Amino acid sequence: MSFKKVRNAHKTENTEDYLELISELLTIKGEARIVDIANRLGIAQATANKTIQRLQHQGFIKREPYRSIFLSVKGQKIASHSKKRHNTVFKFLLNLGLDEKTASADAEGIEHHVSDKTLKKMNKFNAKKNV
Amino acid sequence: MSFKKVRNAHKTENTEDYLELISELLTIKGEARIVDIANRLGIAQATANKTIQRLQHQGFIKREPYRSIFLSVKGQKIASHSKKRHNTVFKFLLNLGLDEKTASADAEGIEHHVSDKTLKKMNKFNAKKNV
DNA sequence: ATAGATTTATAGCCATAGCTATACTATTTA
DNA sequence: TAAATAGTATAGCTATGGCTATAAATCTAT
Incomplete structure (x- = not known):
């Protein structure tokens, strides 16, 4: 069933968008902040923060509290x-x-x-x- | 932001898949049953049932308990x-x-x-x- | 007509993604 | 430096879609 593939794609879709965006922000601005991500994606800052937490737990990004977000090697590859x-x-x-x-x-x-x-x-x- | 459009598409995506599939089952088999839908989509029957309930509440389909599913006019258009x-x-x-x-x-x-x-x-x- | 098989419905769980409101930290500026 | 502003984190809510387990209804076949 190809529907399974589509569902699977959906799971990674948001992740890919975030990583791509973070990469872009890092290139352009030198840092990627929650506010910028939220603005660019058109979502609330709290939502962005929550997703970033997930990405962190899943090892796609690195960050310290209240600091800029960076990509892990794993995250860079995907981006x-x-x-x-x-x-x-x-x-x-x-x-x-x-x-x-x-x-x-x-x-x-x-x-x-x-x-x-x-x-x-x-x-x-x-x-x-x-x- | 085009991301919003994408997110919006996601919301309707599953709905469209269901309606298209129901339409197909009605044409081929004359009826659309939960089991068939679940099998075709590769998901559990309980999941299909739950989504069908949503589609019913949203006015896309019509059905009686334990009976076949049919499309409303609204549902047919989308399908x-x-x-x-x-x-x-x-x-x-x-x-x-x-x-x-x-x-x-x-x-x-x-x-x-x-x-x-x-x-x-x-x-x-x-x-x-x-x- | 009833027992067994199949189908449908419900309950209860998880994860994701969205929101608002509020608390906390950091930065900026007066 | 202290107050105001900006940015980040957390809590608590909603909806969706996924699952398993189990209950209830319908169908089928003896």
Whole structure:
């Protein structure tokens, strides 16, 4: 049943979004704070904090109380993989003829459900279109 | 924030899967029973029952205790829309060059995150490829 | 018609993700 | 430096979706 795969994807989806975002904040700002994460995700700060706690317990991130959040090696791997995948899907949608806004919005949802095989096909398509 | 859209999609995702499946069971078997739904989705019967209760309260389905499940008009609309969308995404992935199995599995996850604009582009692509 | 099998419903548990309200810590600024 | 502001943590609530175990209803077949 492919439904199981989808459910499984959902579990990791939120994790991937957080890790990708933290990585981005670390790059841009040098630190990743709860407030920024909450703002960027459009959720309450308490919710972000709770999820960050889970990610910490699961070994994806490192942090000291009241300090910036950092990625563990494990977390970094996932973040960079997610980032690549996101880029592929985003470019693919652009190459399909969509505007940036739509491509960006749809990529956000689609990226977590794209298998490696499909990702390869998207990359091929992108290569042809040469973007 | 597009993340909000994604979260919103998640809420309706499970609903759409159920309604689409019920519609399919009604067509094929003439009735949709909890056991069949649970089997097809790969979940416990009690879980299926609970979700069906929610769908009932939300007015998507109709049923009498211990009897088959039927779709309300509201439910039928969603089911048929979902079915169409699913087909488009599935065909699109086939046209991209993927095998049936992968196309089917990925479509299951992707379909819920495809906007109308993207759906149109996929349909165009399908029309060109003529499948 | 009733016993046994199947199906459906319910109870009670867990995890996740969302919220508000409030408490606590750190930083900034007057 | 002390007060105000900003940021973080915690408590307690909701809803969803997953599970197992068990009870209740329906079907089936003897």
